[in-house]
Amino acid sequence: MDDAWDRFGEWAGTLADIGGASALLGWDRETGMPPGGAETRARQLGTLAALHHRELIRADMAGPLEELGADTTLPADRRRQVELMLRARRRAERMPESLVRDLSEATSRCVGVWMDVRPAGDYAAFAEPFRRVVELKRRQARTVWDGDEDYDALLDDYEPGARAADLEPVFADLRRRLTPLVEIGAARPRHPLPERTWPAEAQVALARDLAELLGYDMGCGLVALSAHPFTNSPGHGDVRFTTRVDEANPVGSIMAVLHEAGHALYEQGFPEAFARGPLLDAPSLGAHESQSRFWENHIGRTRAFWERIGPLLRGRFPEAMRGLEPAELHRVAAAVEPSLIRVEADEVTYNLHIALRFELELALIRGDLEVEDLPAEWNARMRDFLGVTPPHDGLGVMQDIHWPEGLFGYFPTYTLGNLYAAQLAEAAETRLGDLEAAVADGRFGEILGFMRERVHRFANLRPTGELMRDATGEALSADALVAHLRRVATA
């Protein structure tokens, strides 16, 4: 048994190392790589993916895995590791190479067309390669999944254990209760910032200040610039994130920092004992997003937070902050306004953008909606949910890269993150008292301590549903998020 466990550990460690190397190649591609390196980098990532696949399905691991799978005396943490690896291995074995190749070609082609025709919103040109992507994703679902709901096969890749049947009532409830809040929030007066310059270098320095203020460990991290902010960990003890800067407005960068630092604080809280194995991960994208959204929305959009960081703001931006109160930046961060574009949406309208995508992609995968009917359905929902209408499909149904990339079952994890974040914030208040008061007092260590104890230290030891039920004391529901957003909209 120990021999089987040793071989398992070595195998999982090799896979983790290949994954970590791939993560670093991706990090470097976005933060440092010169343009000339792009072609070889794509090949290298392809080679590492192929080596990972080959290692994952290697025949000589069948024996040890069978032995460990049948061992009823295995401690729970080892059982979980074996289950996670068996799940990944079965998925890899069930995906025929021809389908992997077809999907890769179809999504590459669709993304290429999307890049060309999105600016003008030429949906007719987009529909044909996109239909092929939808068709292949439906085939993938039927190939790897034994359940009745094809969509669950795709959802399960990002949110293991989540099912469309469970999400549908939650999204319906959320949509029904959020729609009225949009008008209330949007009716509040606008307070644009005066015209100032916020130097890029000072914004990056502030990113480090803010991350450390929340408890981010720079000895196990790195902060850089990239076009789109992201968090990335090449391995235990090394969790990095990026931010973006806009010299005309620092609020977007600061919110991006809080979001990415939330992801990064989560991974910095993973136990060292889980290094180089399947436990060194979040159990799902929704669980991961719960951490970014918690720091971004429940901490970073409070007025107390902006008052608290006033001295940092004045220190980094002595010119731009002259005569400006931190509360004026807070008003920008907390504004509510229905808009066409998801990535620019405020906290209240954001989940309606996701609800719309969830309904439509579920219908596409079920075969209840044809690709050619998608723009009309998109526009109808935009009107119903948010009261706005895209001038063309480039600012509507074609705005995101995710569908062309074949990411179905992915968008709902954003709203799952918001739901869990709101439930965690309520649980944190039960333990620590009013969160805004804690922020006003600078008790960030206590807030992080709460998350470390309830969420971070488990990493991937437990499935998301179980983890969140114990952390919040509640089943998944829209109540906490709706209550929070009602406060935001009526503030």
Added chain:
Amino acid sequence: MDDAWDRFGEWAGTLADIGGASALLGWDRETGMPPGGAETRARQLGTLAALHHRELIRADMAGPLEELGADTTLPADRRRQVELMLRARRRAERMPESLVRDLSEATSRCVGVWMDVRPAGDYAAFAEPFRRVVELKRRQARTVWDGDEDYDALLDDYEPGARAADLEPVFADLRRRLTPLVEIGAARPRHPLPERTWPAEAQVALARDLAELLGYDMGCGLVALSAHPFTNSPGHGDVRFTTRVDEANPVGSIMAVLHEAGHALYEQGFPEAFARGPLLDAPSLGAHESQSRFWENHIGRTRAFWERIGPLLRGRFPEAMRGLEPAELHRVAAAVEPSLIRVEADEVTYNLHIALRFELELALIRGDLEVEDLPAEWNARMRDFLGVTPPHDGLGVMQDIHWPEGLFGYFPTYTLGNLYAAQLAEAAETRLGDLEAAVADGRFGEILGFMRERVHRFANLRPTGELMRDATGEALSADALVAHLRRVATA
């Protein structure tokens, strides 16, 4: 045959991709990685090395390699690729795993002891783990090599085709002719720089200016800071280098930039057609070093160069350059002074440091010198060659990390680089006229063009000896280097 060639290409490409990923992991370790990532990074590099080894010796490549090896109709460039890969594969096959592990353990232990005892120069404590390293390197040589000279097995790893019997007379000649130059050069008056501050950021910005001045393409490169300067390429189209900075003296950083930019210009000149294969490499370390030394010593130590970059210096260091002439910096760059430490040595004495190491390591591997007698032999030669005596062994025989790391046959490639650089400089003058005049006119494009045509474009298509014979029109000899250093010492 095409099938065998296709499989060969895919195999070589996979190996190149693993090598490129390892290169990036190494680059990041020195330039960005937080301290917390060190342990996992070491494991990742070990895993990639193991995957590379496994791929290199995979059994199912035996057939295609045999087929290609026997094919007399193969074009020369393909034949060269097959030979290079067969050579690497045979070496990997002949190294028993137990010896790889023993060597890894012995050198790790020796480096650890070296770090502890070098500051005090405790050779007695160092000798025991070092004896083990020497013993294992001798065993390695006897295991992988069929020739009579064990040292050639080690030398051949860094300088394929080089043989001790060919190098011995060259080094003896060099030593005999350089020793008298040391006194002449050292007799010149010193001209230390006035005390100024040369800001670190401006030094890094100047590094980019200088690299681009020589013809370095920033669209296919990246310049960063590290403790020890190095050049690194994760793949075709992406050749990076680092520099170091000392705010009290910019000359060391500028010389490091010219050295590393020389390496980087070489690799940026490798043809795109060689990407992801064994031809995308220098044929040897000596060939690679010929490029760094050429730009560093034959361009960068001329007075014309410093006059030429005067405007750049004044632009980047308006304060520090006040009242200072570029020629004063040149005098620092061109000073000659016998010293104890190789990495701080000037151009004239440098090769005597190498000659000493070559003689001693050759004797060690031949069994003509015992480890316990090494310090006495070192000190005797330091006195003979340079007229200086180390106060203790930490500043003498124990100064370099390379021997504890097991790098025997490596030091001579530095002087081979200097020899080839001087021969290439003579050839360049035959073609372009006086080099210093070309520098004075800023004709860097012509100088780079000469190197591109004679050296870079061949990459690893031809063995070093053949490449350099055709590029310089001469066999390897000390004449050009001695003539150059005589001019330097008597300037």
